[in-house]
Structure formats: structure tokens, C-alpha cells
Amino acid sequence: MIRYRAGSIGVLMLLAVPLVAAAGDEVVRIGAWGWILDAPTKVADGAGLFAAGRSEASPERIEVVDVGSGVEAIAALEQGRLDFALAAQAPVARSLLLQAESIRATNPSFVILASLALAPRAHYLIADGSRGIRIPADLEGRRLGILRHSSAHFAWQQFARQHGLDPAGVELVDVTLPDQALALTEGRVDAIVAWDPWSGRLLRELGAKGVVFGMREFYSANWLLLARTQLVDQRPAVADRVLAAYAAALALMDGDRARARGLHAAALGLDPAELAPLEDGVIWQLGLGWSVLSSLEAALDWLAAEPEFAGRPRPRTAPFIDAGPMLRVAPESLALPSYLTRTATR
The missing domain is CATH 3.40.190.10 (Periplasmic binding protein-like II)
Structure with a gap:
């Protein structure tokens, strides 16, 4: 539209x-x-x-x-x-x-x-499902790749609050947009907050392992x-x-x-x-x-x-x-x- x-x-x-x-x-x-x-x-x-x-x-x-x-x-x-x-x-x-x-x-x-x-529908939280992340609660104790101080960082905070997650229980790792896919596939992070069109590229790379959490309700x-x-x-x-x-x-x-x-x-x-x-x-x-x-x-x-x-x-x-x-x-x-x-x- x-x-x-x-x-x-x-x-x-x-x-x-x-x-x-x-x-x-x-x-x-x-x-x-x-x-x-x-x-x-x-x-x-x-x-x-x-x-x-x-x-x-x-x-x-x-x-x-x-x-x-x-x-x-x-x-x-x-x-x-x-x-x-x-x-x-x-x-x-x-x-x-x-x-x-x-x-x-x-x-x-x-x-x-x-x-x-x-x-x-500006951001998506994308996780590697092979690491046991299927629902938002599974993010506790994990590493989340995010561009600090960006709109993605803001969106994550709203997402965590709405799902009752303790932000302190998730380790935030500062990851630039070009490095997102590599950081996830190499295991440096367990999930990423991404934008379009990078989110689509990341999901194609993950294939069936990709798990997507939408953020449109929160931001x-x-x-x-x-x-x-x-x-x-x-x-x-x-x-x-x-x-x-x-x-x-x-x-x-x-x-x-x-x-x-x-x-x-x-x-x-x-x-x-x-x-x-x-x-x-x-x-x-x-x-x-x-x-x-x-x-x-x-x-x-x-x-x-x-x-x-x-x-x-x-x-x-x-x-x-x-x-x-x-x-x-x-x-x-x-x-x-x-x-x-x-x-x-x-």
C-alpha cells in the first residue's frame, strides 16, 4: 500500500x-x-x-x-x-x-x-532454530546481534517488554548490517534484529533453520x-x-x-x-x-x-x-x- x-x-x-x-x-x-x-x-x-x-x-x-x-x-x-x-x-x-x-x-x-x-513492519527478529529458539522466551540467556542505538535497538526493547523478557538476560552484541549474516552463521550470536531487504537475504541463507518473530505490533x-x-x-x-x-x-x-x-x-x-x-x-x-x-x-x-x-x-x-x-x-x-x-x- x-x-x-x-x-x-x-x-x-x-x-x-x-x-x-x-x-x-x-x-x-x-x-x-x-x-x-x-x-x-x-x-x-x-x-x-x-x-x-x-x-x-x-x-x-x-x-x-x-x-x-x-x-x-x-x-x-x-x-x-x-x-x-x-x-x-x-x-x-x-x-x-x-x-x-x-x-x-x-x-x-x-x-x-x-x-x-x-x-x-519495519524489523524482524531472526533466530537460528537449530539452537533451540522457537518462542520469545527461548531468547533468555542468548546473544542477540543488534546495531546499537538504532531503530532495531528500540524495536528490540519494545519486543522484550511486551513478551515479558528481562533485557538484562539477553546479551546484546553490536553487529553492523553487512556483518549480520556471518555473525549468525558463525555462531557469534544466536539471533539478529534485521531490516528489509537484509532480513530476506538472511532467511534465505538460514533456510529451514530460520525462525522469524515479527515486531509490527510493538514498533x-x-x-x-x-x-x-x-x-x-x-x-x-x-x-x-x-x-x-x-x-x-x-x-x-x-x-x-x-x-x-x-x-x-x-x-x-x-x-x-x-x-x-x-x-x-x-x-x-x-x-x-x-x-x-x-x-x-x-x-x-x-x-x-x-x-x-x-x-x-x-x-x-x-x-x-x-x-x-x-x-x-x-x-x-x-x-x-x-x-x-x-x-x-x-
């Missing part, structure tokens, strides 16, 4: 500006990765939509670069190696907490511009577009251009699903037929509304209970949400009042 809502008139106007040569050919970088939710980035890049809005106001060349996860993307954004990034709410909330005690609490290193997708991922605060403040035309390209990509995904899926599949190295079932339940939709706030607050609740953040002040989310680009590009997709965004704090 795909739903789309965006300001098509504003988007078309932004993307219709004639192409001009860039002074110095400056590059603006967007960090993307292979999670199924990042389809809009792959479609926008493959269809040339980032380049289509190049103009005198925004002459920069936009380049999509690969990162390993949302956690890595946020780190690169904060270090200035990226200008835009995509991540789910858990690593975003963690960064908000880390910035809460510094001056960046009112002048953050990055801001949230939009939500691009919602997915209740929904909110796919957020982030940008460096300095760029948004000093070069608003670039922020508008990127947001317009995403809106156009979502329109393409809604209007020509076969072409959009082909672009996405090519970027992931998959057959389009393999991609189709992975999209089930994902709602790709441009917006900046209450789902962004509620997902961030839920992630902050989780992090507040973690020893790493004991005693830390809880950040206000308003300074981290910039509604300016959405207001200019697709105002009908903006549902938050100004007092809950940077408009009221600058």
Missing part, C-alpha cells in the same frame, strides 16, 4: 527552473542507505530529480552517497560530511538527548524537515529527512530544492509504480519482483505532522530508561523541527503549529 500527499504545484515550479552551471561545481551530499524505507532517495536520484531543480538560486550539484545506517548518517551529518541524511526516530532522538545539555539544544547541529515514510518506523541547520538557515533554496525532489519522487512512486520500483530495485541490486513484497504495509507520504512528534517522544521515553542517559535533561523537540521548507514547498503537508517548530524558537 502506498499513499502520497504533497504540494504538486509548488514542486513543479521548483523543478522547472532552468539548469545553470554551478560556480565551482559545489557538491551537496545526501546520505542514503539500503533500507526499504529509503526508496524515495533512490527514486529521486535515479530519475534525476535532484538535478532537475538546479538553478541560479541553487546551483550546487547534489550527490547521493552510501552510508551504513541511520546511526552513521547522523554522525556524518553532525561532523559536516553530509548535508542531508535519512534516519528513523530512535537514532534521531538519541542525538537530541546528547545535544540537550549543550548550546546546541537551542541551536542544534541538524533539524528535521519532513517524514517520508511510516512502516509498522513503527518513521523515516525522517534531516538537514544541517546551518545549511537550512543560510541556503534555504537548497533545502527547498531537496524537499521538492523528494515530493516529486513520492509523486512518481504513486503515479508510475513500475518505473519507480525499477529505479529502486536497480539501486539495491534486486529484481523488481523481489522488491514488491517488501513494500507491503509501507506508507510513503510527505508530511511534517503529529506522527513525527509522537514517534520522537516514544523514542525519548525509551532512551530515558537507558543507563547511558540517566539524569540527562529531556530535550524540547521544537528547536529540532524546521517547518520553513515544508511551508514553502508543500504547505498542505504541514500539520504542526508554529509553536512546536523552530519558527517559535528562533
Whole structure:
């Protein structure tokens, strides 16, 4: 199921500006990765939509670069190696907490511009059944491979709580996405929390031994577009251009699903037929509304209970949400009042 809502008139106007040569050919970088939710980035890049809005106001060349996860993307954004990034709410909330005690609490290193997708079926806990794991209780005393501080880490905590598991009774092992399959098959971990499309590859490798526990009842991922605060403040035309390209990509995904899926599949190295079932339940939709706030607050609740953040002040989310680009590009997709965004704090 795909739903789309965006300001098509504003988007078309932004993307219709004639192409001009860039002074110095400056590059603006967007960090993307292979999670199924990042389809809009792959479609926008493959269809040339980032380049289509190049103009005198925004002459920069936009380049999509690969990162390993949302956690890595946020780190690169904060270090200035990226200008835009995509991540789910858990690593975003963690960064908000880390910035809460510094001056960046009112002048953050990055801001949230939009939500691009919602997915209740975002993660899976995959175990090797040959090791005696058949029900959630069998995870007690086992080693679970997980990317720490990621949305998968957040999903695991919700899963454990709902099944009455003591998180302290499961050893968490930090495992990067490329290393997940090897960690499980080599016995370094007994189970993994994975995303699509990696979950499918992992299950194919395990064959009949694979056991899957769904997490859709406990957690929904909110796919957020982030940008460096300095760029948004000093070069608003670039922020508008990127947001317009995403809106156009979502329109393409809604209007020509076969072409959009082909672009996405090519970027992931998959057959389009393999991609189709992975999209089930994902709602790709441009917006900046209450789902962004509620997902961030839920992630902050989780992090507040973690020893790493004991005693830390809880950040206000308003300074981290910039509604300016959405207001200019697709105002009908903006549902938050100004007092809950940077408009009221600058």
C-alpha cells in the first residue's frame, strides 16, 4: 500500500527552473542507505530529480552517497560530511538527548524537515532454530546481534517488554548490517534484529533453520529527512530544492509504480519482483505532522530508561523541527503549529 500527499504545484515550479552551471561545481551530499524505507532517495536520484531543480538560486550539484545506517548518517551529518541524511526516530532522538545539555539544544547541529515514510513492519527478529529458539522466551540467556542505538535497538526493547523478557538476560552484541549474516552463521550470536531487504537475504541463507518473530505490533518506523541547520538557515533554496525532489519522487512512486520500483530495485541490486513484497504495509507520504512528534517522544521515553542517559535533561523537540521548507514547498503537508517548530524558537 502506498499513499502520497504533497504540494504538486509548488514542486513543479521548483523543478522547472532552468539548469545553470554551478560556480565551482559545489557538491551537496545526501546520505542514503539500503533500507526499504529509503526508496524515495533512490527514486529521486535515479530519475534525476535532484538535478532537475538546479538553478541560479541553487546551483550546487547534489550527490547521493552510501552510508551504513541511520546511526552513521547522523554522525556524518553532525561532523559536516553530509548535508542531508535519512534516519528513523530512535537514532534521531538519541542525538537530541546528547545535544540537550549543550548550546546546541537551542541551536542544534541538524533539524528535521519532513517524514517520508511510516512502516509498522519495519524489523524482524531472526533466530537460528537449530539452537533451540522457537518462542520469545527461548531468547533468555542468548546473544542477540543488534546495531546499537538504532531503530532495531528500540524495536528490540519494545519486543522484550511486551513478551515479558528481562533485557538484562539477553546479551546484546553490536553487529553492523553487512556483518549480520556471518555473525549468525558463525555462531557469534544466536539471533539478529534485521531490516528489509537484509532480513530476506538472511532467511534465505538460514533456510529451514530460520525462525522469524515479527515486531509490527510493538514498533513503527518513521523515516525522517534531516538537514544541517546551518545549511537550512543560510541556503534555504537548497533545502527547498531537496524537499521538492523528494515530493516529486513520492509523486512518481504513486503515479508510475513500475518505473519507480525499477529505479529502486536497480539501486539495491534486486529484481523488481523481489522488491514488491517488501513494500507491503509501507506508507510513503510527505508530511511534517503529529506522527513525527509522537514517534520522537516514544523514542525519548525509551532512551530515558537507558543507563547511558540517566539524569540527562529531556530535550524540547521544537528547536529540532524546521517547518520553513515544508511551508514553502508543500504547505498542505504541514500539520504542526508554529509553536512546536523552530519558527517559535528562533
